[in-house]
Amino acid sequence: MGRKRKTLDDWCKKHEDLQIATIDNEGTHTLVCKYCNTEMVTDPAKKPYDRIREHLMSSRHKKFKTASKEAETAGTSQETLFDMSCRQRAKETEADGVIHDFVRALAYSGISMHQADGPLGDFARKYCKAAKTMPTGQRLPLKYLKEAFDKDMEKIHNDMRDVKVSVIVDESPDITGVPTINTLLCYYSQKNVKKHVVLVNVDRVNASNSYTVASAVSKALLTVGKTWKDVVAVATDSAEYMRKIVREICQAEGIQILHVKDIAHLIHVSVDHAISLPCISDVRSVVIKFGALFKHANKLYQKYTEICSSNGLFGAEIEKPASVVPNRW
Numbered sequence: 331m332g333r334k335r336k337t338l339d340d341w342c343k344k345h346e347d348l349q350i351a352t353i354d355n356e357g358t359h360t361l362v363c364k365y366c367n368t369e370m371v372t373d374p375a376k377k378p379y380d381r382i383r384e385h386l387m388s389s390r391h392k393k394f395k396t397a398s399k400e401a402e403t404a405g406t407s408q409e410t411l412f413d414m415s416c417r418q419r420a421k422e423t424e425a426d427g428v429i430h431d432f433v434r435a436l437a438y439s440g441i442s443m444h445q446a447d448g449p450l451g452d453f454a455r456k457y458c459k460a461a462k463t464m465p466t467g468q469r470l471p472l473k474y475l476k477e478a479f480d481k482d483m484e485k486i487h488n489d490m491r492d493v494k495v496s497v498i499v500d501e502s503p504d505i506t507g508v509p510t511i512n513t514l515l516c517y518y519s520q521k522n523v524k525k526h527v528v529l530v531n532v533d534r535v536n537a538s539n540s541y542t543v544a545s546a547v548s549k550a551l552l553t554v555g556k557t558w559k560d561v562v563a564v565a566t567d568s569a570e571y572m573r574k575i576v577r578e579i580c581q582a583e584g585i586q587i588l589h590v591k592d593i594a595h596l597i598h599v600s601v602d603h604a605i606s607l608p609c610i611s612d613v614r615s616v617v618i619k620f621g622a623l624f625k626h627a628n629k630l631y632q633k634y635t636e637i638c639s640s641n642g643l644f645g646a647e648i649e650k651p652a653s654v655v656p657n658r659w
Contacts, residue, residue, distance in 0.1 A: 335374055347386060347395065365394040428460040430478040433470055437478075443470040486528055487554045493517050495556055496563040498527070499547055499572075501538040509538040513550035530554060540571040544579065563588040 338350045338361050348370060351362045361370040363385065371381050385391055432454055436443055444467035445451065454461040465474070498514040513531040518524075531550035535542045551557060558579050566572035568591045576589040 336372065336378075338372065341370070341372065341378075341382070345382065345386065347391070348382070363391060363394075365398050366391055428454075428458060429464050429470075429474050430481065432461065432464065433474045433478045434482075436470075437475065443467045443475065446470055483530075483553065486530070489519050489521060489526070490515070490517055490554050490556065493520065494560055494562045495551075495554075496565065497547055497551075497561055498565045499543060500567065501543060504534065508534050509536070510534050511538065511543055511546040513547050515550070515554065515556075538571075540574045540578070543571070544575045547575075558583050558587075559585055561585075561587055563590060565590040567591070 336344075338359060341361050342348050342350060347364055348361055349364050350359050352359055361372055362368060363370065366385075368385065368391075370378070370385065372378050432446070433443070435441075436445060436450075441450075446454075446464065446467040448467075451464060451467070455464060494517070496516040498516060499511065501509060501511050504510045511531075511533045512529065513533075514527055514529050516525065516527045519526055530553055531546060533542075533546040533549070535546070548558070551560070564576050564587055566576075566589070573589065573591070576587055579585075580587055
């Protein structure tokens with residue numbers, strides 16, 4: 331038989347620095363530190379013995395415990411200590427929020443995380459108090475990038491709740507030549523009344539076929555709590571296996587999904603057809619001829635001023651032709 335799981339009372343008897351607290355709005359109980367107000371892990375699968383021992387031996391815990399003893403000696407109320415611990419936790423939460431936002435700004439701008447060790451990181455640490463404890467660029471992608479990603483995915487998951495989605499899926503090799511399936515979801519948010527297109531999954535596969543693509547899309551839908559029954563449309567290229575995916579999904583699920591094939595190709599064909607029209611060709615020809623005319627006129631003006639200056643005629647009145655547009659066209 332396995333070891334009996336310890337109750338919250340057992341932990342409190344073993345460690346006098348711990349106590350049982352009630353979680354607000356949930357009615358459940360948890361184990362917290364008396365001095366730091368930090369929640370302790372009691373799940374046997376998460377090594378609670380090591381985690382609790384590590385916390386009790388930490389300098390942070392010792393600091394709060396010492397402050398508590400001094401406050402009791404001076405007659406300070408426990409509420410003040412609790413407020414102090416809450417303020418400390420609020421500062422730590424604010425610092426984590428700033429770091430996550432900084433990581434997002436770097437990631438969305440396509441800037442390396444290692445720039446946190448350069449002028450960008452120095453600027454943030456200098457003018458933002460909450461960023462003074464920002465870690466190095468080596469640690470940002472290892473810890474904070476994943477945390478920011480998980481929070482963004484949770485936000486997307488909540489935003490997609492109770493709404494229908496459209497799937498945009500494409501297979502293309504990555505920079506190393508490995509087949510990669512990119513899945514995007516398009517949805518209309520009721521909260522901010524806007525349409526959003528988000529990349530929710532990138533899968534590298536050994537081969538691209540109807541089975542691997544369907545599995546990748548199903549996985550992407552599950553990450554945001556959706557199924558194929560929540561999909562109203564699928565946009566793909568015109569490959570035969572893409573058509574097969576939509577056809578088989580509709581048959582298996584007993585649903586109707588609009589399949590939009592090769593949007594980019596349709597746009598290319600329509601634009602190419604429009605450019606080849608006689609009226610567009612005439613406009614283009616006129617613009618080119620006017621451009622050549624103004625260019626020739628500018629050269630004549632320069633030649634005229636050179637002749638005037640070489641013959642001692644300065645300030646000859648002649649208007650230079652205006653450009654087609656003030657900037658380069």
